[in-house]
Amino acid sequence: MEQEKEIIQIKSDAPDEILLAALKLFAQKGYFNTSLTDIANAAHLTTLASLYPHFPNKQAIASRVYENILDSLNISVDDIRRRNQKSSEQLHGIVDLLFKLTDDAPYIMQFLLTANINEFLPTQKPLLETPPFSKIIKIIQSGIKAGEIRNIDPLLAYGYFFGIINTTLGMVLSGSLDKNANAYQSQTWLIAWNVIAKKSPCF
Amino acid sequence: MEQEKEIIQIKSDAPDEILLAALKLFAQKGYFNTSLTDIANAAHLTTLASLYPHFPNKQAIASRVYENILDSLNISVDDIRRRNQKSSEQLHGIVDLLFKLTDDAPYIMQFLLTANINEFLPTQKPLLETPPFSKIIKIIQSGIKAGEIRNIDPLLAYGYFFGIINTTLGMVLSGSLDKNANAYQSQTWLIAWNVIAKKSPCF
DNA sequence: GTCTATACGCCGATAGAC
DNA sequence: GTCTATCGGCGTATAGAC
Numbered sequence: 001m002e003q004e005k006e007i008i009q010i011k012s013d014a015p016d017e018i019l020l021a022a023l024k025l026f027a028q029k030g031y032f033n034t035s036l037t038d039i040a041n042a043a044h045l046t047t048l049a050s051l052y053p054h055f056p057n058k059q060a061i062a063s064r065v066y067e068n069i070l071d072s073l074n075i076s077v078d079d080i081r082r083r084n085q086k087s088s089e090q091l092h093g094i095v096d097l098l099f100k101l102t103d104d105a106p107y108i109m110q111f112l113l114t115a116n117i118n119e120f121l122p123t124q125k126p127l128l129e130t131p132p133f134s135k136i137i138k139i140i141q142s143g144i145k146a147g148e149i150r151n152i153d154p155l156l157a158y159g160y161f162f163g164i165i166n167t168t169l170g171m172v173l174s175g176s177l178d179k180n181a182n183a184y185q186s187q188t189w190l191i192a193w194n195v196i197a198k199k200s201p202c203f
Numbered sequence: 204m205e206q207e208k209e210i211i212q213i214k215s216d217a218p219d220e221i222l223l224a225a226l227k228l229f230a231q232k233g234y235f236n237t238s239l240t241d242i243a244n245a246a247h248l249t250t251l252a253s254l255y256p257h258f259p260n261k262q263a264i265a266s267r268v269y270e271n272i273l274d275s276l277n278i279s280v281d282d283i284r285r286r287n288q289k290s291s292e293q294l295h296g297i298v299d300l301l302f303k304l305t306d307d308a309p310y311i312m313q314f315l316l317t318a319n320i321n322e323f324l325p326t327q328k329p330l331l332e333t334p335p336f337s338k339i340i341k342i343i344q345s346g347i348k349a350g351e352i353r354n355i356d357p358l359l360a361y362g363y364f365f366g367i368i369n370t371t372l373g374m375v376l377s378g379s380l381d382k383n384a385n386a387y388q389s390q391t392w393l394i395a396w397n398v399i400a401k402k403s404p405c406f
Numbered sequence: 407g408t409c410t411a412t413a414c415g416c417c418g419a420t421a422g423a424c
Numbered sequence: 425g426t427c428t429a430t431c432g433g434c435g436t437a438t439a440g441a442c
Binding site for chain 1: 416417418419420421
């Protein structure tokens with residue numbers, strides 16, 4: 001997937017071809033069903049031994065995949081926050097990004113949404129404590145302060161909002177929903193936003 | 204967890220002690236991080252060899268765990284449908300069940316919500332195609348026909364509704380939300396229902 | 407049905423030539 | 425940096441006594 005490569009801004013030298021192959025396999029089959037031989041082959045190497053000059057072990061590969069995705073997300077979130085003032089606009093930008101990623105870089109979203117990262121990277125922080133996601137929590141907190149978002153526990157608001165978004169995207173990725181993510185975006189955004197918005201007629 | 208035992212109505216002979224131990228370990232560490240030795244020890248056997256008179260292999264253990272949970276859920280869903288007429292009441296009953304399970308039988312919910320079952324049971328049907336869950340879809344379809352639920356793709360409605368419910372429960376199970384599930388139930392039900400209800404002031 | 411002992415295979419990892 | 429060859433270990437599974 002060429003898009004994946006661009007989106008997580010990887011150059012095309014050997015270690016990054018490895019990371020891309022690993023991402024794809026981890027997303028498709030899961031970490032434990034993916035052997036180093038699988039990764040080597042997918043990265044056009046004839047043997048797993050060729051991985052070791054680039055990475056010390058299997059976990060390190062998964063770690064780099066994870067960190068690259070988080071770094072890229074973090075940059076995007078920063079960009080979105082800079083370009084937009086209101087929390088609603090910032091959240092809309094993030095939703096837009098996630099829907100685009102689902103259609104253009106499905107492996108990234110599959111890895112983020114369905115892999116249980118702490119099962120194979122027990123030392124890594126859980127998603128919610130990483131920079132991009134704690135920034136999203138901050139956006140919600142700002143929205144509450146500014147009176148845009150209802151005054152509930154920000155984490156609960158996060159759960160409601162991204163529960164809707166992520167489950168929808170997960171069903172697109174798994175094929176349960178048969179159109180691409182883009183087809184559901186405006187409708188899903190509206191519903192998710194109304195769930196947490198203060199001015200919503202809902203509550 | 205004694206509750207787990209009752210809820211999935213397992214008798215306490217040897218094979219079921221094995222299943223209970225396996226459920227707990229699969230939920231906590233994941234299928235691939237759980238060895239047969241782990242399961243044997245947790246089930247008070249001194250060696251993994253003692254598992255084999257009861258189950259032919261590791262997959263079979265996981266399969267039985269999965270099937271027992273689904274059977275129990277299926278019975279509960281049938282019961283809820285029998286006792287309630289309106290789709291709203293039936294969904295409320297199911298939400299009630301899921302919140303109770305989260306507090307009383309967390310391993311069951313963890314297994315259902317966070318395990319990627321098809322990664323280690325590739326031959327089993329995905330959750331949404333199993334009897335209890337296809338019945339939930341039917342409840343939503345009935346609600347649409349009856350005018351209780353908005354006229355959208357039932358699968359999308361399922362995603363919105365259970366996106367909110369399941370994500371909330373997942374955050375309780377992971378500790379991201381610090382109270383027990385019961386503390387969030389009424390609020391979360393109201394929001395999830397309003398998202399799909401036709402008469403909601405939302406839409 | 408539960409144990410001891412053991413076989414077997416796969417996979418992660420290393421050594422060393424080129 | 426990529427290869428061939430090989431090691432070591434863990435985890436699944438089996439044989440067979442009791």
